[in-house]
Amino acid sequence: MADAPINLNRYRKARARAEAKREADENAVRFGRKKAERERARAEAERIARALDGQQRDE
Structure with missing residues (x-):
């Protein structure tokens, strides 16, 4: 005898x-940060960019 019938609706x-x-988890990762966290990350990225620009050698 075959396996039990499968309920296709279920x-x-x-x-x-x-x-x-899956989509909700994706959106939580993409949009789930608070405004303060976004601003802190942006400020940190700007600080790093300024530090790198300041360390470039002039030719």
Whole structure:
């Protein structure tokens, strides 16, 4: 005898839930930072860029 029948509606809904969770996790990584964290990261990147520019040798 074959395996038990598969409930296709349950499978389809589970797949849709998994896709929605994957997309939500992606968005949390992309947009999940607070404004202060974004500004701190931007300021740090600017500080590093200024430090590197200041260390360039003149030819």
